Amino acid sequence: MVYSFSQKDDTLDLASDSSDMETESFSAPSVSSPVPGALIDCYTNMASNLDENNPRADDDILTHCAYAFPGVVYTLGKDSWQLLRNTYLTLAENLPHSMSNVRQTLACSLHEIAHVIGPELTQQDLIHPFNNFIYDIDSVKIGLLKNLSKFLQHVSPRHRQELLQQMKEIQKCEDRKNWRYRQTFASQLAHLSTLYTTKEVFDHIEPIVVNLTMDHVYQVRYASFRALSKLLDRYKSESEMEYYNETCDMAREKFAESKKCTFRQSYALICLELIRQERYDIVETSFLESLLSLATDKTPNVRLWVGQCLLLLQDKIKNEKVDECLKRLQSDSDHDVKHYAIHVAPTPDADS
Numbered sequence: 001m002v003y004s005f006s007q008k009d010d011t012l013d014l015a016s017d018s019s020d021m022e023t024e025s026f027s028a029p030s031v032s033s034p035v036p037g038a039l040i041d042c043y044t045n046m047a048s049n050l051d052e053n054n055p056r057a058d059d060d061i062l063t064h065c066a067y068a069f070p071g072v073v074y075t076l077g078k079d080s081w082q083l084l085r086n087t088y089l090t091l092a093e094n095l096p097h098s099m100s101n102v103r104q105t106l107a108c109s110l111h112e113i114a115h116v117i118g119p120e121l122t123q124q125d126l127i128h129p130f131n132n133f134i135y136d137i138d139s140v141k142i143g144l145l146k147n148l149s150k151f152l153q154h155v156s157p158r159h160r161q162e163l164l165q166q167m168k169e170i171q172k173c174e175d176r177k178n179w180r181y182r183q184t185f186a187s188q189l190a191h192l193s194t195l196y197t198t199k200e201v202f203d204h205i206e207p208i209v210v211n212l213t214m215d216h217v218y219q220v221r222y223a224s225f226r227a228l229s230k231l232l233d234r235y236k237s238e239s240e241m242e243y244y245n246e247t248c249d250m251a252r253e254k255f256a257e258s259k260k261c262t263f264r265q266s267y268a269l270i271c272l273e274l275i276r277q278e279r280y281d282i283v284e285t286s287f288l289e290s291l292l293s294l295a296t297d298k299t300p301n302v303r304l305w306v307g308q309c310l311l312l313l314q315d316k317i318k319n320e321k322v323d324e325c326l327k328r329l330q331s332d333s334d335h336d337v338k339h340y341a342i343h344v345a346p347t348p349d350a351d352s
Contacts, residue, residue: 035076043072044087059099066091066105070112081117085125088113092129100137107133107143114154122154134166138174138181145170145184149191160195164204171208179217186212186223190230198235202243206231210250213266221266222348229273236282248286256290261299268294268305275309276347280316283309288319295325300334307332307341 046065069091073084092106110130114122130151133144144151148170152160173181189209193201209231212224228251235244255267271287274280283291294306307329310322329341 040076040083043068044084047087047090059101062091062095062099063101063105066102066109069106070109070116073113073116078117078121081121081125089125089129093132100140103133103136103140104143107136107140108146110144111147111150111154114151119154119156123156123159127155127159134170138178141170142181142184145181145188148188149195152192152195164196164200167204167208179215179220182212182215182217182220183223186215186220186227189224190227193227193231193234198238198240198243201231201234202240202247206247210254213255213270214263222269225266225269225273228270229277229279232274232282233277233279236279244286251287252290256294261297261302264294264297264299264302265305267291268302268309271309272305272312275312275316280313283313284317284319288313288322292321292325295329300332300337303329303332303334303337304340307337308345311341311344 043065046061065087069084069088073081076083088106091102095102106129110126110133114126117125130144133140152163171182171185175181186209189205189212193205196205206228209224209227213221213228215221215224228247232244232247235241235247251267251270255263255270258264258267267287268291271283271291274283274287291306291309294302295310297303297306307326310326310329313319313322314326326341329337332338332341
């Protein structure tokens with residue numbers, strides 16, 4: 001079998017060598033493609049020619065097929081989606097439930113497929129697999145979560161609205177010890193909020209953020225502090241003062257005035273995130289009074305983060321109380337409190 005290049009339409013054609021005893025037949029693509037039809041057939045057959053007697057081999061082949069799918073779609077382009085559509089749906093929906101590796105791989109790349117094929121085809125062919133992934137096992141769901149906001153950029157507002165009603169389902173996790181799932185979800189909430197109105201954010205997304213700020217794992221709480229500070233920033237920037245004031249009041253009552261030292265520490269960390277976002281105005285007008293009151297907290301870890309906040313605020317706002325509290329913390333009896341009132345701590349990575 002020989003490949004010959006056709007100058008007429010810049011596509012590869014198949015020609016039989018005279019020495020061949022039999023002629024192999026391949027289904028040619030129905031649309032113009034930079035890849036030989038035979039090669040496309042070989043790829044799509046990976047998902048259809050399954051060996052019932054060797055399921056492990058099938059699992060490996062199908063996982064590799066799913067892993068390569070975004071690159072194949074990118075290479076062939078939107079116009080060739082019809083050549084790959086059935087293969088994708090087979091991998092996403094028609095395999096045994098035990099082949100979760102295949103679905104996990106597809107869930108991780110769903111946003112990339114949507115980016116290539118565009119909103120119309122995404123609506124037509126990817127919404128159903130997306131909905132299935134939401135109700136799948138944790139390892140599949142977390143693959144979807146990591147780029148959830150990017151995928152939703154390619155769906156209609158109506159489907160985004162429907163997702164709001166599914167937020168509680170997405171938040172569910174089979175294994176309560178799987179804190180990385182909750183961390184990933186918390187990290188996505190700030191990005192998701194940009195796709196909705198402030199009312200939708202306040203009614204549906206903020207309650208989830210607040211719930212995650214009280215998680216028993218620090219990494220989950222920290223990701224939610226970032227999300228909450230982003231929501232406050234948006235409310236203030238868009239002059240949604242009702243939502244803004246209610247959220248500020250909630251933060252003071254639930255965290256600054258809490259009897260739990262971890263909650264009081266959380267208040268200082270929320271302030272710290274606002275400072276790192278350079279929203280000094282929000283801290284000064286709505287958070288500073290309660291923050292200063294925590295400078296004499298009996299728990300060193302609370303004073304530590306208060307000192308860090310005041311250190312970063314010192315040159316940004318003019319307030320004598322800030323200077324006084326900071327000087328007091330710089331001579332604190334606790335070594336760590338003193339250190340962080342003098343030295344700026346590195347900013348953690350988003351996924352740390």
